[in-house]
Amino acid sequence: MIRPEADTLLEIVDLQARVEDKPILKGVNLTIKAGEIHAVMGRNGSGKSTLSKVLAGHPAYTVTGGSVRYRGADLLDLEPEQRARLGLFLGFQYPVEIPGVSNLEFLRVSTNARRMEKGEEELDTFAFEDLVRERLQVVQMDPAFLERSVNEGFSGGEKKRNEILQMALLDPLVAILDETDSGLDIDALRIVAGGVNHLASPDNATLLITHYQRLLDVITPDYVHVMAGGRILRTGGKELALELEDRGYDWVDQELAVLEVA
Amino acid sequence: MVAAMSNSAAVTASTWITNFLERLPAPAGELEAVQWRGREALSRQPLPSRRQEDWRFTDLAPLTALAPVPSPSSAQVGWPAPATDVFRLWLDAPDDFLNGQSLPAGLSLLSSDEVQQALGHTLAACNCEQHWPVELNQASATRVLALRVSGAVAPTLELVSQAAEDGVMRPVRVLLLLEEKASLEVLQIQLGSGCSLSSLVMEAHLGRESKLRHGLLALGEGQACFLGHLAVEQEPRSQLESVWASHGWALSRFEPRVVQVDGEATTTLKALQLADGQQLVDTHSRVEFRGPEGQLDQLHKAIADDRGRSVFNGAVKVPRAAQRTNASQLSRNLLLSNQARIDTKPELEIVADDVRCAHGATVSRLQTDELFYLQSRGLSAAVAAGLLKRGFCEEVLRALPAAAAAWRPLQRMLGED
Incomplete structure (x- = not known):
């Protein structure tokens, strides 16, 4: 939903970042307002996953230039946990398995960290169970997964549902979903996408990072950005995704080549 | 200079044992003969030193800093009420272990003749009856909790020993004989604080198709030291599950040893040990298969933080007679400080050719991605x-x-x- 008068939630200006000595992001510009759904597409290695990790504060990446403002504050100044508490959410491409840590306990501790930041009261075990059982329906997840260790032995689809469940509990303002569609069969994709659609509102925004058009058949983006060589090469509406689907990424490579020569 | 130093260390060690033996009361009671033998052995045997392979990483200085004297206890400090379905025995009680309680169905005390006959049998079968920590226990323990287990015992047997006073030693000796098809769950609690020494020697003989679930929680504080030996003989189709956890001792050395006398038994060992501050926690385990088709599943986990040090040596012996053995051993370690240290060593000796033996060891920090x-x-x-x-x-x-x-x-x- 594009509204010119909506608040700007995230403003990325000329963002540059590297991992070890390798520059990956080479000047990304992107502004996201409340109510909008953005999709970032691109080949493997174009920098789109790096963008999501830099925004969430992964310690392996070093920002070498540019700025990111989140609701007016300097995002890059904040620890990863502060970003999360303030409403930035990253849905992982590969959710991490944590043996021995109960999924339910983990969800409760993280939900309470976010609630405290919003000035809401902490939920005790019982109140939280009520909330989590209600939110489970968003992703049609079996409550048995609450009793297991975080993501341990979950199938690919179960892990992604667990990510969207966390998103439903944390109630983020900006949700970045990194290849949430990868490894999902069509039914799981519909459930996960249904959850994302259900959670989208005029007050929050979603940034979908994806490889394929098929996710965008079920979640309609307001903007599609094409990333290559660590930059956003082109921005358009949802028709840009269809064009990519039709023409492939070759023309992107050609544009990038022209740009890098210049 | 170096020679002079090691010389003086040797003097200190021999002085320590002489002083220790002098402080012991005269041998008496049902274990009098065992005490005599233990003292005799200690007077001849030097203290373990780091020149011995088995003690390479384990400095006994925290132990020799103590001057312990065996004595019964007078207090239970910080004990929770026993849970339901738990039969608790206080192993340091001034009077007899039972203190007027009657044993649950399926448990009975061995007669002194039976004790004479059985005590030390499993230690010998496990080749550790002459180990120094065992002799130390034998020299000091004045009594043994010796139980026969028949049928399925319903409550969990909880055995508690606590050394909470400076200068005390609590030698605990336990002997369990599980008859054919018997089953028992035992939880041992070993607590130590102040300048004290806790010493445990436990033997268990598992008859055919019997089942022992054993837990040991060894929690120390301050200068307290713990030395423990667990020796188990398993007859065919018996099941042993032993889980132990240790933390907080200035020095903790635990040696669980299991022998499957004719193979065909199931052994599950799980352990967790933590060392922080300047603590040293050491487990030397050994499982030996003397017949075919035995199974072992062993997981040993350790965390070392601050200047703490964790040692694990896991021996598994699979001789020619032990065909079709299926054994796995995994050592997982977390190293949380630059000054902490972890030494872990699987020691597999496999002669039989038709076996499956897997082992692995990992040492890591907390994972960045997690x-x-x-x-x-x-x-x-x-x-x-x-x-x-x-x-x-x-x-x-x-x-x-x-x-x-x-x-x-x-x-x-x-x-x-």
Whole structure:
């Protein structure tokens, strides 16, 4: 939903970042307002996953230039946990398995960290169970997964549902979903996408990072950005995704080549 | 200079044992003969030194800094009420172990003739009857809790020993004979604080198709030291599950030894040991298959922080007679400080050719990706690290007998109490 008068939630200006000595992001510009759904597409290695990790504060990446403002504050100044508490959410491409840590306990501790930041009261075990059982329906997840260790032995689809469940509990303002569609069969994709659609509102925004058009058949983006060589090469509406689907990424490579020569 | 130093260390060690023997009361009671033998052995045998392979990483200085004297206890400090379905015995009680209680159905005391006959049998079968910590226990222990187990015993047998006073030694000796098809769950609690020494020697003989679930929670503080030996003989189709957890001792050395006398038995060993401050925690385990088709599943986990040091040596012996043995051993370690140290060594001796023996060892820090995942959900780095440590510990602790929960092992081991 594009509204010119909506608040700007995230403003990325000329963002540059590297991992070890390798520059990956080479000047990304992107502004996201409340109510909008953005999709970032691109080949493997174009920098789109790096963008999501830099925004969430992964310690392996070093920002070498540019700025990111989140609701007016300097995002890059904040620890990863502060970003999360303030409403930035990253849905992982590969959710991490944590043996021995109960999924339910983990969800409760993280939900309470976010609630405290919003000035809401902490939920005790019982109140939280009520909330989590209600939110489970968003992703049609079996409550048995609450009793297991975080993501341990979950199938690919179960892990992604667990990510969207966390998103439903944390109630983020900006949700970045990194290849949430990868490894999902069509039914799981519909459930996960249904959850994302259900959670989208005029007050929050979603940034979908994806490889394929098929996710965008079920979640309609307001903007599609094409990333290559660590930059956003082109921005358009949802028709840009269809064009990519039709023409492939070759023309992107050609544009990038022209740009890098210049 | 070096020679002079090691010379003086040797003098100190021999003086320590002379002084220790002089402080012991005259041998008496049902174990009088055992005490004589133990003292005789100690007077001849030098203290273990780091020149011996088995003690290479284990400095006895925290032990020789103590001057312990065996004595019965007078107090139970900080004990929770026994959980329901738990039969608790206080192994340091001034009077007899039972103190007027009658044993639950399926448990009976061995007669002194039976004790004479059986005591030390399993230690010898496990080749550790002359180990120094065993002799130390034998020289000092004045009594033994010797039980026969028949049929399925319903309550969990909880055996508690606590050394909470400076200068005391608590030698605990236990002997369990499980008859054919008997089953028992035992939880041992060893607590130590101040300048004290806890010494445990436990033997168990598992008859055919019997089942022993054994848990040992050894929690120390301050200068307290712990020396423990567990020796188990398993007849065919018996099942042993032993889970132990140790933390907080200035020095802890535990040696579980299992022999499957004719193979065909199942052995499950799980352990968790933590060393922080300047602590040293050492486990030397040994499992020997003397017949075919035995099974072993062993998981040993350790965390070393601050200047703590963790040692694990896991011997598995599969001689020619032990065809079709299926054994796995995994050692997983977390190293949380630059000054901490972990030494872990599998020691597999496989002669039989038709066997499956897997082993592995990992030493790592907390994983960056796991920490980041938790942080990205709003958990501070410290809380995230704590949760990961808890998760690491819980895998072993939740395998302890249910009665262990009353002692709050996780909270005590992670210092959250």
